[in-house]
Amino acid sequence: MNKKQFTTEVLEAEKSLYHIAKSILRNDEDCADAMQNAVLHAFEKLHTLQNEMYFKTWLTRILINECHHIIRSRKEQVPYEDYCEAEASVQEEEYSEVFDAVMKLEDNYRIPFVLFYVEGFSIKEICRILKLSQSTVKTRLYRGRKLLKEKLVGAYGYGE
Amino acid sequence: MESKNWNSEFPEVPEHVHQTVLSTLAELEHRKVKRVKRMKKSKIVILIAAAIAVLGTTVCAAEIFKWNNRAAEVFVADEEQRQKLVTEQIATGEYQTVSDAGLTIQAIQTVQDNSCFYALFEITADDKSLQITPGHDMGLLIDYPGGENPFGYVGYGFVDEREQAVSNSRYYEIYGTKTNPQSTGNEDLNMKLQFTSLNAPGGKATAGEVVLTGNWEFLLNLHATEPVCYELNKEYQIDGCAVTVKSVELTPISVKLTCDEAGARQLEKLEGVNIDQADSLVSLYINGIKYQDGTIVEEEGYQELWVSCENGDYTKAARLTSVIDTDKVSALLVGDANDEIALP
Numbered sequence: 290m291n292k293k294q295f296t297t298e299v300l301e302a303e304k305s306l307y308h309i310a311k312s313i314l315r316n317d318e319d320c321a322d323a324m325q326n327a328v329l330h331a332f333e334k335l336h337t338l339q340n341e342m343y344f345k346t347w348l349t350r351i352l353i354n355e356c357h358h359i360i361r362s363r364k365e366q367v368p369y370e371d372y373c374e375a376e377a378s379v380q381e382e383e384y385s386e387v388f389d390a391v392m393k394l395e396d397n398y399r400i401p402f403v404l405f406y407v408e409g410f411s412i413k414e415i416c417r418i419l420k421l422s423q424s425t426v427k428t429r430l431y432r433g434r435k436l437l438k439e440k441l442v443g444a445y446g447y448g449e
Numbered sequence: 450m451e452s453k454n455w456n457s458e459f460p461e462v463p464e465h466v467h468q469t470v471l472s473t474l475a476e477l478e479h480r481k482v483k484r485v486k487r488m489k490k491s492k493i494v495i496l497i498a499a500a501i502a503v504l505g506t507t508v509c510a511a512e513i514f515k516w517n518n519r520a521a522e523v524f525v526a527d528e529e530q531r532q533k534l535v536t537e538q539i540a541t542g543e544y545q546t547v548s549d550a551g552l553t554i555q556a557i558q559t560v561q562d563n564s565c566f567y568a569l570f571e572i573t574a575d576d577k578s579l580q581i582t583p584g585h586d587m588g589l590l591i592d593y594p595g596g597e598n599p600f601g602y603v604g605y606g607f608v609d610e611r612e613q614a615v616s617n618s619r620y621y622e623i624y625g626t627k628t629n630p631q632s633t634g635n636e637d638l639n640m641k642l643q644f645t646s647l648n649a650p651g652g653k654a655t656a657g658e659v660v661l662t663g664n665w666e667f668l669l670n671l672h673a674t675e676p677v678c679y680e681l682n683k684e685y686q687i688d689g690c691a692v693t694v695k696s697v698e699l700t701p702i703s704v705k706l707t708c709d710e711a712g713a714r715q716l717e718k719l720e721g722v723n724i725d726q727a728d729s730l731v732s733l734y735i736n737g738i739k740y741q742d743g744t745i746v747e748e749e750g751y752q753e754l755w756v757s758c759e760n761g762d763y764t765k766a767a768r769l770t771s772v773i774d775t776d777k778v779s780a781l782l783v784g785d786a787n788d789e790i791a792l793p
Contacts, residue, residue: 296474300470304462307466308456317465317466320466321470324466324473329477407455416602416604420604420606423602423753423754423755424752424753427728428729430728431722
């Protein structure tokens with residue numbers, strides 16, 4: 290893959306990368322940092338990509354890692370729960386109820402949920418991205434969906 | 450719920466985020482793309498021939514090959530079963546060791562059949578102060594010289610802390626799942642594994658900083674395993690539903706079950722799940738293997754390798770918790786009720 294192809298692929302994946310970063314970090318500044326780091330890191334490691342077909346999956350893995358790096362660095366400064374609450378209170382009202390409900394899912398359920406339902410990754414791809422077994426991914430999707438349904442019905446009256 | 454356009458519920462990329470991406474891409478103009486030299490096919494063929502010549506001796510050496518304890522833990526089997534797997538070339542002892550850049554990697558053992566693959570390595574740093582933790586990772590490239598990648602999923606990593614104390618040496622495992630039923634052919638599979646780096650612990654999804662780089666190459670010849678096949682085309686009562694089971698394929702380490710889709714849809718409705726959205730059918734979890742003498746080998750039914758629902762068939766493959774004797778199996782026990790799928 291040459292530089293031009295790399296640029297094209299990154300721009301095509303941009304929206305998806307933003308959604309995934311957003312679902313982990315919430316804060317747009319942090320999302321921009323994570324995306325920037327992921328793009329630089331991916332370019333540095335491009336020679337390790339075995340199959341260009343898996344570029345997006347591979348880049349997503351790198352992005353999630355960068356997001357976790359940012360969370361870890363925040364944790365060192367303030368308790369992560371406080372950080373999340375502060376971010377949520379600042380940005381919550383700007384988004385749709387469904388988005389807010391998704392964001393209230395626990396990490397374990399939210400990330401597979403966003404990858405599968407929002408970004409259309411297959412189960413196999415999610416296994417590669419999150420390094421989880423198929424059965425674990427399926428279970429998390431199933432539980433995530435159930436929890437989300439409860440949240441939507443309970444808090445916003447969806448489906449009643 | 451599944452049909453909702455979830456993507457539209459998520460915010461658009463803000464302009465300043467987009468500008469950050471653009472400026473990052475512009476910055477790449479000043480950087481070079483690293484390239485990796487690919488081996489020529491002729492060189493690969495020679496290496497494979499050499500490897501097969503060496504590895505071929507493992508067949509004759511079945512009697513002297515002893516299972517590694519870690520592999521024995523992963524594939525629960527008694528001594529007799531272990532030897533049988535060696536004789537049938539499902540379990541193979543490896544005798545390859547490569548040292549480079551202060552790191553020695555030893556291929557220890559592979560176990561495989563037509564659905565899954567497992568390889569065990571031991572990775573040791575010369576520098577004893579370099580502690581290899583479960584969070585460390587290896588840069589790994591996999592090639593299938595002369596063939597296509599038959600694996601839909603390959604997972605790998607160091608064994609966790611509960612299994613092994615932290616030191617400068619740690620077991621490293623690779624698991625592969627063949628997701629394409631067509632790929633489960635009867636030909637041996639050659640795999641070239643190339644480790645490229647040892648990486649420090651990173652996040653959940655990818656490797657951390659590179660600790661050292663090098664080149665550690667291994668050629669594995671995975672023997673094709675013939676499963677025991679039962680063409681059933683018979684109706685069974687599963688969770689109160691009449692489900693036609695078309696076939697069952699057994700190897701000592703995995704099982705493949707094919708039902709008609711209509712039956713699977715009944716179970717789907719009953720369980721209130723959606724198999725098109727990757728939900729599992731609990732009523733088809735394989736929770737036990739019944740032998741002809743009435744003995745039951747309990748299984749952890751959720752160990753699915755892959756599931757497909759197409760062309761009117763619902764097919765699932767699962768790895769077995771314990772190694773089984775395929776000659777003695779009389780039935781599969783499925784679901785919470787342990788419904789029997791009797792085999793002739």
